[in-house]
Amino acid sequence: MKTILLIAADGIRELIHQRLLVGLMLASLALTIAFSVFLNSTRKYVTESFSEDRTASESYKGNETVSETDRRKVREQMESASSAFQAGFYGVASFGGSIVALFIFSTAVASEIRKGTIRLTLSKPVSRTQFLLGKYLGGVAVMAGYALIASMAIVAFAQTQDVDLNPAIKWSPWLMFCEQLMLGSLALLLSLFMHPIIASVLAFFAGNGFYSPPNPLYFVLPSYSDFGVFFDVLLGTLVDWQHVAFLSLYAFDFVTIMLLLAIWRFRTKELV
Amino acid sequence: MPAIRTENLSKTYRTAFGKNETSAVEMLNLEVKEGEVFGLLGPNGAGKTTTIHLLLNLIRPTRGVAFLFDRPVSETDVHRRLGYLPESVNLHTYYRGRALLNFYAALCGVPTEQRESRVTAVLKLLDLEDAAERQVSKYSKGMAQRIGVAQAMLHDPDLLILDEPTASLDPVGRNQFREFLLELKRRGKTVLISSHILSEVESVCDRVAILENGVLKRIGTLQELSAGGSARLVVKDVPGSVMEALAATPAEVTWLQGQVTIRCQDDSVRQTIELLLREHNVEILSIESETQSLDEIFFSTIKRETGS
Numbered sequence: 071m072k073t074i075l076l077i078a079a080d081g082i083r084e085l086i087h088q089r090l091l092v093g094l095m096l097a098s099l100a101l102t103i104a105f106s107v108f109l110n111s112t113r114k115y116v117t118e119s120f121s122e123d124r125t126a127s128e129s130y131k132g133n134e135t136v137s138e139t140d141r142r143k144v145r146e147q148m149e150s151a152s153s154a155f156q157a158g159f160y161g162v163a164s165f166g167g168s169i170v171a172l173f174i175f176s177t178a179v180a181s182e183i184r185k186g187t188i189r190l191t192l193s194k195p196v197s198r199t200q201f202l203l204g205k206y207l208g209g210v211a212v213m214a215g216y217a218l219i220a221s222m223a224i225v226a227f228a229q230t231q232d233v234d235l236n237p238a239i240k241w242s243p244w245l246m247f248c249e250q251l252m253l254g255s256l257a258l259l260l261s262l263f264m265h266p267i268i269a270s271v272l273a274f275f276a277g278n279g280f281y282s283p284p285n286p287l288y289f290v291l292p293s294y295s296d297f298g299v300f301f302d303v304l305l306g307t308l309v310d311w312q313h314v315a316f317l318s319l320y321a322f323d324f325v326t327i328m329l330l331l332a333i334w335r336f337r338t339k340e341l342v
Numbered sequence: 343m344p345a346i347r348t349e350n351l352s353k354t355y356r357t358a359f360g361k362n363e364t365s366a367v368e369m370l371n372l373e374v375k376e377g378e379v380f381g382l383l384g385p386n387g388a389g390k391t392t393t394i395h396l397l398l399n400l401i402r403p404t405r406g407v408a409f410l411f412d413r414p415v416s417e418t419d420v421h422r423r424l425g426y427l428p429e430s431v432n433l434h435t436y437y438r439g440r441a442l443l444n445f446y447a448a449l450c451g452v453p454t455e456q457r458e459s460r461v462t463a464v465l466k467l468l469d470l471e472d473a474a475e476r477q478v479s480k481y482s483k484g485m486a487q488r489i490g491v492a493q494a495m496l497h498d499p500d501l502l503i504l505d506e507p508t509a510s511l512d513p514v515g516r517n518q519f520r521e522f523l524l525e526l527k528r529r530g531k532t533v534l535i536s537s538h539i540l541s542e543v544e545s546v547c548d549r550v551a552i553l554e555n556g557v558l559k560r561i562g563t564l565q566e567l568s569a570g571g572s573a574r575l576v577v578k579d580v581p582g583s584v585m586e587a588l589a590a591t592p593a594e595v596t597w598l599q600g601q602v603t604i605r606c607q608d609d610s611v612r613q614t615i616e617l618l619l620r621e622h623n624v625e626i627l628s629i630e631s632e633t634q635s636l637d638e639i640f641f642s643t644i645k646r647e648t649g650s
Binding site: 073076080083084087185186187189190191192193194195196197200338340341342 | 399400401419421422424426445
């Protein structure tokens with residue numbers, strides 16, 4: 071276990087020194103925040119103009135107070151804009167995270183083979199299984215950091231902009247993290263057979279969100295789309311914990327199978 | 343117990359769909375004893391690096407097996423006794439020198455309390471103390487090579503596998519490296535060194551193996567290899583018919599003041615000449631074995647195989 075952790079720590083060190091990756095992560099977070107700022111300002115504009123219209127029409131009628139129906143309409147409008155803002159935040163963070171995950175996991179082992187650094191590492195008492203698991207674990211830690219930063223950003227942003235957090239968005243960092251680990255494990259496996267870019271594209275489009283029954287691919291390909299909470303956030307649907315627990319188990323199961331296949335492949339792979 | 347042993351070790355590369363096959367190593371039977379400095383020689387593409395990669399389990403043999411200290415190379419644990427320096431040292435450039443060595447020391451299982459002192463000692467040994475806190479990406483080729491040697495030495499391994507270790511070193515660096523190898527030899531370490539630089543191998547190796555096209559051509563100590571080599575025969579009063587017969591052999595014949603010197607390139611030529619002289623009752627005045635340098639042994643082996 072100590073060796074796996076050493077390789078994982080090395081993997082984290084390598085990843086945070088990769089300008090392209092750090093750039094991708096920062097760009098993803100910056101885009102997320104920029105998109106949220108845009109949505110929030112739209113929300114403010116809509117609610118303010120709605121209130122101004124109401125006030126103008128009420129002044130014309132000579133009424134002193136806003137009716138209950140109008141108040142409800144304003145509230146609904148605000149809630150809907152708030153949900154759109156959160157769904158947008160989630161959507162961009164999730165997509166950006168997926169790209170980052172594909173980059174990290176598809177290059178984790180492939181770049182070590184390409185650069186030849188794997189030769190020195192494996193000349194030490196490090197088994198191929200330990201090396202592969204260490205590399206995966208390093209990627210997991212970086213993705214956990216990404217999910218954590220993304221969730222902290224949304225909480226901070228919601229608090230400063232006076233937005234109530236949607237119930238579904240609370241589960242989104244965890245589900246996003248699970249989805250990215252699935253995506254990563256598949257990209258890692260495929261990268262042991264082909265070029266990392268092709269592996270990334272295949273891993274991304276292998277998600278059965280692109281297929282629906284009765285297409286047989288739906289039943290054999292990973293269900294990334296089940297982890298998406300975009301519409302739950304947008305519509306304000308409640309995501310119950312049983313559903314989250316089931317998805318977590320599914321992700322764990324999928325990642326385990328992918329890693330076992332990757333270990334099997336890596337054990338016989340020529341490393342020069 | 344041999345430090346390295348291979349039995350019929352073979353590696354064949356196949357192109358897509360298995361149409362063409364290239365044999366990189368063929369039926370290699372090698373044994374390197376503990377405490378021995380062993381040179382692996384051969385021209386480019388001879389199979390030296392492939393043999394090393396097979397010993398490190400980086401690639402799988404098509405046939406045969408390889409052992410390190412009598413344990414299959416696939417056993418990771420045997421790597422605790424092994425240090426390896428690749429031909430081109432590719433390091434994790436995001437580390438500083440000392441941190442990189444600390445990482446490798448941890449992987450080698452050097453206990454935490456000994457790690458720092460071990461790293462400092464190796465840095466000092468290889469004259470890298472000033473560069474210890476510098477980013478590895480800023481290292482020159484020579485420095486990278488030295489840090490490569492440092493990582494191989496960290497855990498004081500019993501066996502060192504060095505693939506073209508001086509390829510990127512200047513003459514001063516090469517000389518230092520030769521001293522370093524001699525020091526390893528004095529300390530009883532087993533070293534397998536693959537090199538193009540024959541003089542370097544000649545000065546430090548106990549035994550050498552010459553590979554060509556993946557096949558082991560010759561193996562032995564320098565004395566053993568040169569013993570079967572050229573010889574000089576001196577004869578007198580050689581009849582004209584024998585002179586004609588001698589001229590038809592591959593031997594070099596020189597005549598001076600009635601004395602004929604016949605230089606035989608190898609054992610087989612010598613045997614032919616001796617037989618010819620005896621048949622014609624020509625007295626052989628002296629036979630001197632010529633000591634060959636490693637260069638001569640190497641080139642005569644390669645020439646013989648290529649027929650040039």
